[in-house]
Amino acid sequence: MPKGKLTIVGSGAVGTSAAHWAVSRNIADEIVLVDVIEGIPQGKALDISQSAPLCGFTGKIVGTCSYEDTRESNVVIITAGLARKPGMSRDDLLQKNVEIVKKVTENIVKFSPDTIIIVVTNPIDAMVYTVFKVSGFPKNRVVGMAGVLDSSRYRTFLAQALGVAPKDVTALVMGIHGDNMLPLTRLASVAGIPVEDLLSKKELEEIVHRTKFGGGEIVEHLKTGSAFTTPGLCAIEMAQSILLDEKRVLPCAAYLEGEFGISGVFLGVPVVLGRKGVERIVEFPLTQEERDALSKSVEAVKKQVEATGL
Numbered sequence: 001m002p003k004g005k006l007t008i009v010g011s012g013a014v015g016t017s018a019a020h021w022a023v024s025r026n027i028a029d030e031i032v033l034v035d036v037i038e039g040i041p042q043g044k045a046l047d048i049s050q051s052a053p054l055c056g057f058t059g060k061i062v063g064t065c066s067y068e069d070t071r072e073s074n075v076v077i078i079t080a081g082l083a084r085k086p087g088m089s090r091d092d093l094l095q096k097n098v099e100i101v102k103k104v105t106e107n108i109v110k111f112s113p114d115t116i117i118i119v120v121t122n123p124i125d126a127m128v129y130t131v132f133k134v135s136g137f138p139k140n141r142v143v144g145m146a147g148v149l150d151s152s153r154y155r156t157f158l159a160q161a162l163g164v165a166p167k168d169v170t171a172l173v174m175g176i177h178g179d180n181m182l183p184l185t186r187l188a189s190v191a192g193i194p195v196e197d198l199l200s201k202k203e204l205e206e207i208v209h210r211t212k213f214g215g216g217e218i219v220e221h222l223k224t225g226s227a228f229t230t231p232g233l234c235a236i237e238m239a240q241s242i243l244l245d246e247k248r249v250l251p252c253a254a255y256l257e258g259e260f261g262i263s264g265v266f267l268g269v270p271v272v273l274g275r276k277g278v279e280r281i282v283e284f285p286l287t288q289e290e291r292d293a294l295s296k297s298v299e300a301v302k303k304q305v306e307a308t309g310l
């Protein structure tokens with residue numbers, strides 16, 4: 001059965017990582033890596049293609065600066081734009097990245113009017129809105145990556161504190177990709193056992209705090225950019241669920257129209273991802289405290305969206 005065509009726009013750190021994971025997981029028949037800098041996507045695609053005999057990739061990988069090559073993509077991941085440096089917030093990237101993301105979206109829509117777009121460029125909750133507005137796509141075909149990464153960070157820190165295998169920890173982070181995100185302690189569990197029964201309140205508070213600032217912690221170490229290996233994998237986790245119609249339940253920035261009592265913004269919520277993109281938002285009851293925390297996320301996202309001028 002054909003798996004489809006995947007385009008990754010932006011061949012920097014995250015785009016290259018995404019291409020690497022897509023090849024190692026063999027999730028597409030064709031992978032197209034795009035950038036504005038001549039030579040970069042071509043060289044990187046060639047390098048990655050030479051891993052095929054070792055990892056079992058059976059498709060084709062193309063590096064290009066021309067959107068002609070992206071024609072009829074089934075899924076497009078947008079990573080084009082500036083990344084954070086120490087001392088910068090995600091909001092500092094907004095104005096420059098809005099311009100980049102607008103241009104990229106116009107080109108994608110021109111050659112792949114039926115595609116599903118996964119947005120990674122920061123500040124993600126505003127960039128995914130930008131793609132939604134500029135593309136004119138229905139809400140199921142535009143989605144943002146952040147919750148998969150924040151939840152994976154949360155699960156990692158919980159597993160480390162508990163001394164257990166990370167894959168046995170299940171946890172959900174909702175809301176904005178920023179300081180006001182909402183790691184849900186109430187729902188985190190290890191093999192079905194609530195973490196609240198295994199860790200103290202203080203330990204859990206420290207883990208929640210580290211999760212919220214997990215991206216910044218990496219930026220402080222790297223100094224020249226932000227996290228890329230796991231962000232690339234998270235985008236591929238989403239692309240794979242769409243291309244292979246896996247119907248995974250993943251936390252993603254999805255457009256809300258009344259779910260969780262919120263409308264008119266993209267916000268991190270659990271969704272079912274399949275061949276049609278965001279096939280369903282999984283709504284469940286929140287406590288008053290969680291609803292209040294989510295409201296703070298909504299206010300922060302609205303401010304970002306206002307700043308885009310869209």
Ligand code: A3D
Pocket residue numbers: 009010011012013014015034035036037040079080081082083084093097100103104120121122123124145146149177225226227228231
């Ligand atoms: P970087 O390594 O600088 O790569 C960005 C690439 O985009 C460069 O190769 C640029 O040449 C390219 N580019 C710039 N303008 C265009 C354009 N118009 N068309 C095509 N390509 C273009 O950055 P990165 O890969 O580390 O990060 C990329 C973006 O992802 C940044 O905005 C990061 O903040 C964001 N990011 C988001 C997350 C989330 O969890 C949401 C995680 C990590 C990074």
